[in-house]
Amino acid sequence: MTERTAEWAERALAEAADRHAPASREEQVLERIERARRRKPKISEERVTLAHGAGGKASRTLIEAVFVDAFANPALQPLDDGATLDLGTGRLVFTTDSYVVSPLFFPGGDIGDLAVNGTVNDLAVCGARPMYLSAGFVLEEGFPIADLRRITASMAAAAAKAGVRVVTGDTKVVQRGKADGCYITTSGIGTLDRPVTLGDTQVRPGDAVIVSGPIGEHGITILIARGELDIEADLTSDTAPLHDAVAALLDAVPVRMMRDATRGGVATVLNEVARGAGVAVTVDERAVPVLPVVSGACELLGLDPLYVACEGRFVAVVDGDHASAAVDALRRHPAGEGAAVIGTVEADPPGRVLLKTAFGGTRIVDLLVGDPLPRIC
Amino acid sequence: MTERTAEWAERALAEAADRHAPASREEQVLERIERARRRKPKISEERVTLAHGAGGKASRTLIEAVFVDAFANPALQPLDDGATLDLGTGRLVFTTDSYVVSPLFFPGGDIGDLAVNGTVNDLAVCGARPMYLSAGFVLEEGFPIADLRRITASMAAAAAKAGVRVVTGDTKVVQRGKADGCYITTSGIGTLDRPVTLGDTQVRPGDAVIVSGPIGEHGITILIARGELDIEADLTSDTAPLHDAVAALLDAVPVRMMRDATRGGVATVLNEVARGAGVAVTVDERAVPVLPVVSGACELLGLDPLYVACEGRFVAVVDGDHASAAVDALRRHPAGEGAAVIGTVEADPPGRVLLKTAFGGTRIVDLLVGDPLPRIC
Numbered sequence: 001m002t003e004r005t006a007e008w009a010e011r012a013l014a015e016a017a018d019r020h021a022p023a024s025r026e027e028q029v030l031e032r033i034e035r036a037r038r039r040k041p042k043i044s045e046e047r048v049t050l051a052h053g054a055g056g057k058a059s060r061t062l063i064e065a066v067f068v069d070a071f072a073n074p075a076l077q078p079l080d081d082g083a084t085l086d087l088g089t090g091r092l093v094f095t096t097d098s099y100v101v102s103p104l105f106f107p108g109g110d111i112g113d114l115a116v117n118g119t120v121n122d123l124a125v126c127g128a129r130p131m132y133l134s135a136g137f138v139l140e141e142g143f144p145i146a147d148l149r150r151i152t153a154s155m156a157a158a159a160a161k162a163g164v165r166v167v168t169g170d171t172k173v174v175q176r177g178k179a180d181g182c183y184i185t186t187s188g189i190g191t192l193d194r195p196v197t198l199g200d201t202q203v204r205p206g207d208a209v210i211v212s213g214p215i216g217e218h219g220i221t222i223l224i225a226r227g228e229l230d231i232e233a234d235l236t237s238d239t240a241p242l243h244d245a246v247a248a249l250l251d252a253v254p255v256r257m258m259r260d261a262t263r264g265g266v267a268t269v270l271n272e273v274a275r276g277a278g279v280a281v282t283v284d285e286r287a288v289p290v291l292p293v294v295s296g297a298c299e300l301l302g303l304d305p306l307y308v309a310c311e312g313r314f315v316a317v318v319d320g321d322h323a324s325a326a327v328d329a330l331r332r333h334p335a336g337e338g339a340a341v342i343g344t345v346e347a348d349p350p351g352r353v354l355l356k357t358a359f360g361g362t363r364i365v366d367l368l369v370g371d372p373l374p375r376i377c
Numbered sequence: 378m379t380e381r382t383a384e385w386a387e388r389a390l391a392e393a394a395d396r397h398a399p400a401s402r403e404e405q406v407l408e409r410i411e412r413a414r415r416r417k418p419k420i421s422e423e424r425v426t427l428a429h430g431a432g433g434k435a436s437r438t439l440i441e442a443v444f445v446d447a448f449a450n451p452a453l454q455p456l457d458d459g460a461t462l463d464l465g466t467g468r469l470v471f472t473t474d475s476y477v478v479s480p481l482f483f484p485g486g487d488i489g490d491l492a493v494n495g496t497v498n499d500l501a502v503c504g505a506r507p508m509y510l511s512a513g514f515v516l517e518e519g520f521p522i523a524d525l526r527r528i529t530a531s532m533a534a535a536a537a538k539a540g541v542r543v544v545t546g547d548t549k550v551v552q553r554g555k556a557d558g559c560y561i562t563t564s565g566i567g568t569l570d571r572p573v574t575l576g577d578t579q580v581r582p583g584d585a586v587i588v589s590g591p592i593g594e595h596g597i598t599i600l601i602a603r604g605e606l607d608i609e610a611d612l613t614s615d616t617a618p619l620h621d622a623v624a625a626l627l628d629a630v631p632v633r634m635m636r637d638a639t640r641g642g643v644a645t646v647l648n649e650v651a652r653g654a655g656v657a658v659t660v661d662e663r664a665v666p667v668l669p670v671v672s673g674a675c676e677l678l679g680l681d682p683l684y685v686a687c688e689g690r691f692v693a694v695v696d697g698d699h700a701s702a703a704v705d706a707l708r709r710h711p712a713g714e715g716a717a718v719i720g721t722v723e724a725d726p727p728g729r730v731l732l733k734t735a736f737g738g739t740r741i742v743d744l745l746v747g748d749p750l751p752r753i754c
Contacts, residue, residue: 048520053550066522067512067546070529071536075509075544083544085509087467087568096511096564100549132452132462134473135444136562138515143425145443152447159448167452167460169444170562172477173430174752178557185513185547185562187473191464375551 041065051370055263058369078199081122081259084192091192093128095119098185102375104147106225108217108236111184112151114311114377116158116166117241118262119188124243125258125314127198127250128190130162135169135186140179151182162241164188194250200276202256207345208323209273209281210316212245212330213238213338214289215266216308220297222376231300233293240312245336252329253322260314262377264368267306269315270343270353271367278350283343283365285358306355307368309376317345418442428747432640435746455576458499458636461569468569470505472496475562479752481524483602485594485613488561489528491688491754493535493543494618495639496565501620502635502691504575504627505567507539512546512563517556528559539618541565571627577653579633584722585700586650586658587693589622589707590615590715591666592643593685597674599753608677610670617689622713629706630699637691639754641745644683646692647720647730648744655727660720660742662735683732684745686753694722 043065051058068076075083082095099115116133123130135155139148159166217238224231242260249255259269266288274281283306290298290305298305312335318326323341330336353365420442428435445453452460459472476492486494493510500507512532516525536543594615601608619637626632636646643665651658660683667675667682675682689712695703700718707713730742 043522046522048516048518048522048525048550050518050550050552053516053548059548062522062548066525066529067548070526070533071512071543071546073542073544075542076546083509083511085544085566087469087508087566090464090467092464092469092566094509094511094564094566095545096513096562097547098513098515098549098562100515100551100555131464132460132471134460134471134564135448136473136475136513136564138475138477138560138562139425139430141425141427145420145423145425145439148425148443149447152443156447165450165452166448167450167462168472169448169453170474171430171436171439171444172475172560172752172754173425173427174477174557174560175427177554178477179560180551180555183515183549183551183556183560185473185475185515185564187471187511187513187562187564189462189464189469189471189566375549377549 050374054370054374055268056368056370080126080199082126082128084126093123093126093190093192094187095122096185096187097122098183099377100183100375101222101377102180103225104151104181106237107221109239110151110154111182112154113158114239115184115186116155116162117239117311118377119186120162120164121242121260121314123188123190124246125260127194127196128192130164130188130190130243132189133159133164133166133186135166135184137169137171138179138183139171139173140181141173141176143181148182158241162243196250196255198255198257200257200273203273203277203279203317203345205279205345205347206320207256207317208320208326208341209270209283209343209345210318210323210326211266211289211313211340211342212242212336213313214291214294215261215310215313216290216294216298216305218311219265219308219373219376220294223373229301231297233297235293238310238312240335242312242314242335245330245333246314248329248333248336249316249326253326254319256317258314258316261310263309265307265309266315267304267353267365268367270365273317274353275351280346280349281343281353282346283353283355285355287340287342289338289340306365309373311377320344427751431747431751432645433745433747457503457576459503459505461503470500470503470567470569471564472499473562473564474499475560476754477560477752478599478754479557480602481528481558483614484598486616487528487531488559489531490535491616492561492563493532493539494616494688495754496563497539497541498619498637498691500565500567501623502637504571504573505569507541507565507567507620509566510536510541510543510563512543512561514546514548515556515560516548516550517558518550518553520558525559535618539620573627573632575632575634577634577650580650580654580656580694580722582656582722582724583697584633584694585697585703585718586647586660586720586722587695587700587703588643588666588690588717588719589619589713590690591668591671592638592687592690593667593671593675593682595688596642596685596750596753597671600750606678608674610674612670615687615689617712619689619691619712622707622710623691625706625710625713626693626703630703631696633694635691635693638687640686642684642686643692644681644730644742645744647742650694651730652728657723657726658720658730659723660730660732662732664717664719666715666717683742686750688754697721
């Protein structure tokens with residue numbers, strides 16, 4: 001998940017008294033964003049904490065207060081999974097992600113295929129055809145060459161599966177104790193061949209919220225693989241390329257936005273949508289696909305699966321009239337065979353994600369400040 | 378310096394008995410490269426060492442035996458500073474570099490402007506106009522936010538100076554003791570607007586070798602900044618964007634190849650040229666611009682300035698008839714005002730770099746296995 005933020009939108013929406021002004025919906029949203037931008041976010045901590053890397057509220061504050069403040073430009077500003085660039089000759093999407101997952105090898109994958117699939121997926125959910133990847137390695141002195149071979153082999157296999165090429169790279173080595181084996185940063189380029197416009201601001205009341213498969217498998221797999229918990233489970237990471245399933249969805253129905261649900265899980269994506277679009281998202285807990293082993297582990301650990309990272313699932317908001325066609329289209333692909341409609345978009349309360357629980361109640365699903373699971377990707 | 382290798386070429390050239398065959402020079406080089414590729418390089422170590430990250434022979438073996446073997450494809454194969462991509466609508470250059478310099482702040486710069494300038498320069502020396510950058514941060518828990526702000530501010534200033542935009546990014550945080558403050562991986566995209574073809578294989582006997590300014594300032598600055606040496610010197614890093622000087626050179630004269638002289642210094646670049654083109658490069662030691670403080674520090678430390686990293690200098694090979702026009706063009710730019718012709722390209726001995734010393738002798742300038750200065754960039 002490349003970083004993005006919607007905190008400005010959150011603040012903007014708090015003053016959404018002008019919802020019924022004569023300006024168009026998009027003009028209103030853009031104006032509110034602009035207004036919020038003028039009030040700079042503040043970071044209260046003096047030092048980086050693990051929460052700053054967890055994808056939740058702390059991450060956003062860091063991004064806004066430090067990175068966006070330093071690098072402000074129109075291509076960065078939407079803080080989507082990738083930047084859309086017009087090079088005069090055609091539109092591209094450009095994205096990057098660093099991978100620091102621990103352990104490096106886990107059931108169903110390793111840091112290598114995670115790094116390829118993650119960048120492929122960021123391109124795909126931006127509507128692009130993934131084409132070229134770069135790979136930057138930071139290796140710790142003493143890292144076994146055999147492990148590096150295993151990682152690069154799985155990167156190569158993942159790249160072949162996704163139809164992309166690793167075309168450029170770099171390696172740095174740091175002393176023992178200055179890294180944790182191997183960190184990888186992949187960047188990706190994809191072409192925008194379709195005329196679709198995707199993004200949180202395209203979302204409107206009446207739309208349907210879809211998830212492409214069961215959630216939380218990657219996060220729980222990593223947690224178990226760390227061996228710190230007294231749990232054994234027959235579970236593998238969901239790490240997978242999503243470009244085919246995404247293309248099938250785009251071909252089938254009008255899509256408003258898509259985002260892969262990595263750090264922070266589905267709950268974080270839905271909060272970004274609700275805040276970015278100034279809408280309410282209502283999720284039906286019983287409709288959210290979760291494997292029994294994942295829900296069981298979550299119960300034991302006191303985690304909500306909605307916040308647990310996936311590495312091969314995405315959230316899509318589509319025209320509500322085409323919800324079942326969207327699910328049908330996804331289910332024809334291996335990466336989407338567990339797809340389900342999990343909720344709807346409503347007008348009020350703007351900026352909120354509400355969960356209709358299995359017991360008939362309703363609760364707010366907010367952003368977390370940090371994440372209970374550091375170094376999940 | 379994005380990685381590249383010429384070891385295959387080295388081995389190929391060892392059997393250059395067919396130098397006078399009727400096939401064209403370029404065909405011969407390509408054929409030899411192809412033949413060498415069929416014999417896979419081997420890596421003898423079982424674990425990563427600092428030498429694997431130093432840009433010398435050990436780095437090359439790692440790249441060939443692990444990365445190229447895993448990711449083999451035509452765009453990666455030349456192992457240039459960037460990959461040239463044809464997206465159907467126009468040609469792009471795509472490059473990446475990870476930065477792990479220690480210390481993070483040093484006289485004349487910091488890891489931030491180094492990360493921007495390095496990627497800008499990799500695009501520039503591939504003949505591209507640098508346009509967009511991504512930035513992936515790996516931060517150590519506890520890293521001061523004030524330092525991060527200082528780094529991003531210097532990245533922003535460097536980006537503005539080079540006319541590029543940081544359009545996408547990512548941040549991961551690892552626990553204390555799992556990094557060294559801050560590592561940055563930048564990737565860059567540039568457009569190839571000029572019809573020039575650049576590369577080691579374009580180099581031919583009679584060409585002139587130019588360096589854009591005095592060498593070794595960055596490496597010696599870092600070494601002194603570490604405080605491990607009992608040396609004080611009024612020296613700053615040469616970190617700088619090279620795109621304007623490169624463009625001026627390309628406009629002025631027929632250029633064969635360019636490469637920024639980072640890890641491994643000018644000596645490593647020249648060895649790559651000699652091996653990649655199957656030519657000899659003869660360097661006149663007295664013509665190589667070195668500041669007195671750099672040559673003094675090198676003498677004290679037993680280093681050869683030809684191997685010391687620069688971060689704002691590049692080597693260019695140009696048509697020998699245009700050598701002084703090339704230097705004149707460079708000297709009109711701040712980044713090239715210390716430019717000088719330092720050598721010539723000859724036919725024999727192929728694959729070798731020879732230094733005519735100030736004392737009238739001649740010695741071979743070979744590739745180093747590792748690098749006396751780890752974590753220089």
